[in-house]
Amino acid sequence: MIRYIPHENIDFDKWDRCIGKSVNGSFYGYSWYLDMCAQKWDALVEDDYRAVMPLPYRKKAGITYIFQPFFIQQLGVFSTHSLQSETISAFIRAIPGHFKFGEFSLNTYNPLPDNHETISGQGVTYELDLIQPYEQLQGKYSSNIRRNIKKARESGVYITQHGRPEEIIKAFRTNRGAGGVPFSENDYQLLKHIIYAGIHRRMASLKCAYSETNNFCAGIVFFTSHNKTVWLFSGATQEARTNNAMSLLVDDFIRENAGKQLTLDFEGSSDPNLARFYRGFGSQECVFLHIKLNRMNVLLKPFVNLYLATRKHLK
Numbered sequence: 299m300i301r302y303i304p305h306e307n308i309d310f311d312k313w314d315r316c317i318g319k320s321v322n323g324s325f326y327g328y329s330w331y332l333d334m335c336a337q338k339w340d341a342l343v344e345d346d347y348r349a350v351m352p353l354p355y356r357k358k359a360g361i362t363y364i365f366q367p368f369f370i371q372q373l374g375v376f377s378t379h380s381l382q383s384e385t386i387s388a389f390i391r392a393i394p395g396h397f398k399f400g401e402f403s404l405n406t407y408n409p410l411p412d413n414h415e416t417i418s419g420q421g422v423t424y425e426l427d428l429i430q431p432y433e434q435l436q437g438k439y440s441s442n443i444r445r446n447i448k449k450a451r452e453s454g455v456y457i458t459q460h461g462r463p464e465e466i467i468k469a470f471r472t473n474r475g476a477g478g479v480p481f482s483e484n485d486y487q488l489l490k491h492i493i494y495a496g497i498h499r500r501m502a503s504l505k506c507a508y509s510e511t512n513n514f515c516a517g518i519v520f521f522t523s524h525n526k527t528v529w530l531f532s533g534a535t536q537e538a539r540t541n542n543a544m545s546l547l548v549d550d551f552i553r554e555n556a557g558k559q560l561t562l563d564f565e566g567s568s569d570p571n572l573a574r575f576y577r578g579f580g581s582q583e584c585v586f587l588h589i590k591l592n593r594m595n596v597l598l599k600p601f602v603n604l605y606l607a608t609r610k611h612l613k
Contacts, residue, residue, distance in 0.1 A: 300392040302394050303341045303342075303343050312347040313329050320524075322376055323523065325523040325524075326371070327350070330495065332354065334495065335368065336352070340355065341353060342392050344389075348377065349375055349379070349381075349385065350375070351374060361594075362397055365400060371421070373405065374403065375389050381407060386408050386410075397591065400590070401418065401591075403586055406423065419588045421587075424564040425582055426562045426582070428561065431556055436549075438580030439579060439580060446545035451546065453509070454510025455515060457547060459505055459506075460504075461517050465514045467533060469535050470533030473533070489531060493519055503522070505520070507544070507547050516532065517533055517534075522560075525560055527562050545575075566584075
């Protein structure tokens with residue numbers, strides 16, 4: 299039986315044990331991570347926390363809606379047993395009626411639900427299985443990635459794990475964030491706190507690239523759990539565009555972790571240039587579903603659908 303549980307009544311020990319033992323577990327689903335990113339979230343729970351689904355929500359103009367928080371690419375159902383389409387459908391149907399509308403993502407392990415009318419599209423991520431030796435993994439690199447790595451080495455770029463989150467965030471804000479990325483000052487502060495919380499829990503790690511004159515060029519924030527490392531965030535300077543520091547950073551991570559039972563999740567992108575970059579390391583495309591709910595009355599429904607279609611993130 300699937301039950302709706304308000305946040306204040308969730309047994310967080312059982313919740314986190316479920317996430318930890320889930321066949322599709324992820325750091326995205328841990329209560330501490332949801333508390334930081336979503337702030338307000340309730341839950342759907344099957345039996346005695348056999349499977350769970352977080353419901354991040356906000357309220358606006360008296361309407362309660364489910365949303366996909368920044369820094370959480372995938373949520374959906376996490377389960378300690380194998381998942382079937384009927385299970386996903388049952389969880390979606392169990393979302394209480396006071397959630398009038400919303401858009402959120404399932405995860406790559408959630409099969410297509412039977413109630414297809416709730417599906418609004420799909421997201422894409424790219425994953426690379428690192429179980430093979432480095433030489434075999436490197437053999438799948440594209441010729442462009444190989445050239446970039448060679449150029450970075452010839453430029454004197456070097457890699458360290460002792461960078462600071464602030465450097466990575468600043469590089470992103472200066473070079474990509476200025477181009478219309480919808481992050482507020484509060485979002486950047488939240489990101490910094492998330493990274494430090496992850497480091498404290500030994501889930502987060504950094505890799506940073508510096509030029510031969512010790513200038514910061516690029517950095518990546520990785521989060522690891524359940525034999526998967528997710529590229530959560532990155533930042534690069536203009537100099538990195540010239541010396542290809544980012545390619546060397548990724549290669550260094552692959553070299554360091556080759557032969558392990560570990561998957562590198564690039565966390566995908568709708569940007570074709572970034573997608574090409576991720577594929578250049580031999581990664582494979584993985585799909586996850588977007589779900590849309592609109593339970594508004596018949597007069598308001600068209601306007602809400604239009605609103606959802608024009609907003610990537612509801613705030």
